[in-house]
Amino acid sequence: MDVSLDKLLARRISAPYLTLAVAVFLATAGNIKFWTTFAAAAGGLTPAHLPLLAGAMLIIVLFFNACLTLASFRFVAKPVFIVLLVTASTASYFIAAYGIVIDRAMVQNVFETDVREASELVSWHMLLTIGLLGLLPASWIARARIAYPQGRRGLMLRGAIAGGSLLLAFLLLVMLFKSLAPTVREHRELRFLLTPTNTIQAMNGYLRSKWSTPIVVAPLGRDAMKGKTWAGQARKTVTVIVVGETARAMNFSLNGYRRETNPLLAREPGLINFSNVSACGTATAVSVPCVFSALGREEYAESKASSQEGLLDVLQHAGLKVVWRDNNSGCKGVCARVAYQDLSQALAGDPFCEGEERHDERLLAGLPELIRNSDRDLVVVLHQKGSHGPAYARRYPQGFGRFAPVCTTNEFEKCSRAEIENAYDNTILYTDYFLSKTIGLLRQTAAQEGMDTAMLYFSDHGESLGENNLYLHGAPYMFAPAEQTRVPMMLWMSDGFSERFGIDRTCLMARRGQPLSHDNVFHSVLGMLDVNTAVLNPRLDLFHACRRGA
Ligand SMILES: [Zn+2]
Structure with a gap:
């Protein structure tokens, strides 16, 4: 042929x-x-x-x-x-x-x-x-x-x-x-x-x-001013915002998880745990810019967020000093106009480094000095490495390997779901320790330095650990399972802090189960710190209804 x-x-x-x-x-x-x-x-x-x-x-x-x-x-x-x-x-x-x-x-x-x-x-x-x-x-x-x-x-x-x-x-x-x-x-x-x-x-x-035309960042909240609760106050304030990574709400024992993953936070008096919070996105690159923007999930688009100032800028307009400390892969543009400290690089001899891995406790190194030396009221953002996968077992120091055996490889097919979950739960256990250590530091600062201190923690998005054969995160929001969209959020305030801003803890406690989302963060941080600005939407401010004398 x-x-x-x-x-x-x-x-x-x-x-x-x-x-x-x-x-x-x-x-x-x-x-x-x-x-x-x-x-x-x-x-x-x-x-x-x-x-x-x-x-x-x-x-x-x-x-x-x-x-x-x-x-x-x-x-x-x-x-x-x-x-x-x-x-x-x-x-x-x-x-x-x-x-x-x-x-x-x-x-x-x-x-x-x-x-x-x-x-x-x-x-x-x-x-x-x-x-x-x-x-x-x-x-x-x-x-x-x-x-x-x-x-x-x-x-x-x-x-x-x-x-x-x-x-x-x-x-x-x-x-x-x-x-x-x-x-x-x-x-x-x-x-x-x-x-x-x-x-x-x-x-x-x-x-x-x-x-494309070069991005011009539009100002936001240039009218921001400290409200009347600030008048005549001699004590400085320190607010720490911890941005978690890949922590899903359902694996926190504070939210009813079967395992004790929050042994330290559970014993923290006055801690308010919000148990019904959804994220803006299922990936860092969406959630982080979104949560710090005034847009909210429905309105959010990367181009909109990058061409408008955000929460950290408004806080700065009100006269607060803002510092972003990062143990992750950067702040996705939200800290462009505030002080930035990259703590994610490995440092020989650093007690919080294991080889190339930098554990989150590094975010607290030098923080007392930063607080003491600040001449203004301070807002510090700590951006965790948290529970970032798939190498969960690398995210925590060995002492936190309570749940065993763990998956130690990136090849998930070599691990059982239980081993993957064990490693993940150990990252939550370490975050429990990290947050509790942060609160301890702020409590000590309040007592020793005569300052009013608070910590707000929320995660950027959740994680799938094999439910419906899904792993990791990044699913399109419309189809994303709750494992990826439900995030932990909690608040701790020193007595002086809640006193000074007239925040009613009992009222907040009563609201801790109500549906909240990343959309509330922008307005609630401004509300909590009594910042007056036209861009604050009181309906999204968690503290609005819980302010004494309001
Ligand atoms: Zn993330």
Whole structure:
């Protein structure tokens, strides 16, 4: 039988088959570096990991197939497929040859480099790779005679293929979630290695940043002033806001958890635990900017929040000094105009460091000095590393390993749900200790320095620990389970603090079970500190109804 290429090309090829072939080609040959990195991240290329690798590959083939099917129309399919093949082969050459990742900065480099610089990159190896993986298949496609399904039947066929591919990919994703989630979460570089989606994403980001107008931050609450309870007060105030990480409400024994994860906070007199609080988002990058903005969850958008001042700015306008101390990955823009201290870097000889891990107690190091040396009323934000996964077991000092055995690997498939939960519960136990130590420090400051002190704690979002086969967090809010959206929140005030601001503890205690959310934080912090400003919405201020003489 004559199977020469020209014969083959002379035949008409049906568009769905060609689309699938391009999807398979892009997912495999166009992504060798992605797959070697993925295999290493998933624990190596061993027979035990093969189902995961095969499953992941199938998910990507199906996803590509769905996307390409939407472009498989006459006059559209050929140019799109050709551009994708050439782009993908070029990207994968540079990824493999230079170990680079394709992100916005890299696209900017490409666009802003000059011809001489660019010509230095050209090599035989490059021409061979792009020729074999890009130009050769592209030229076949250019010459191919494609039979497109026609009319209404054609549209329905495309819809069915795209929908079916996505559905199948989703089912596989659900099945493999336990193993996939930690691998992808721990190896964010994978996102930048998958071609051609990395290139499309990076181009999109580059063009958007190039055409967008620079962000002008609109002022907020410039009218903010200390209210009348501040008049004639000689004592300074210190308010600590602890922003937790990945702590979910239901694993706090204060909220009725079956295990004793809050042995110290449970014995804290006067602590008010709010038991019904929902987060603004299911990821740090949403929740943290949202909770410090005046927008609230319904109104929140990243662009809106970054172009408007937030809670910390309003506090500063009222004359308070604000310091953000971070043991996480930064403040996501909310501390842009206040003092910032990065405490997340490992320090040799630091008692709170274990290797590369910095435990949250470091956030308290130097805090008494900071308080003593401040000439103004102080608001300190402590941003915890908290219960950040999947390496829960690294988040706490060894002495807090009360619940055992624990999962010590990022490969969740090697751990039982009980081992994952044990490690997670130990992080909550450590947070219990950390918060209790913070309160102890503030109580001592109140007594020794004659200051009025308070601590407000809330977590940014929760975490899934295998319920419905979900792990970690970041689910779309609409579908997110309560494990990811319910967060702990608690308040401690020195006697002087509640006295001075006329806050009725009994009233607050009575409200501790009512539904609250991150939306309340902005207004309640201003309300608690008796800051007068037009941007304060009394209906969202938790303290409004609980102020004596109000
Ligand atoms: Zn977070």
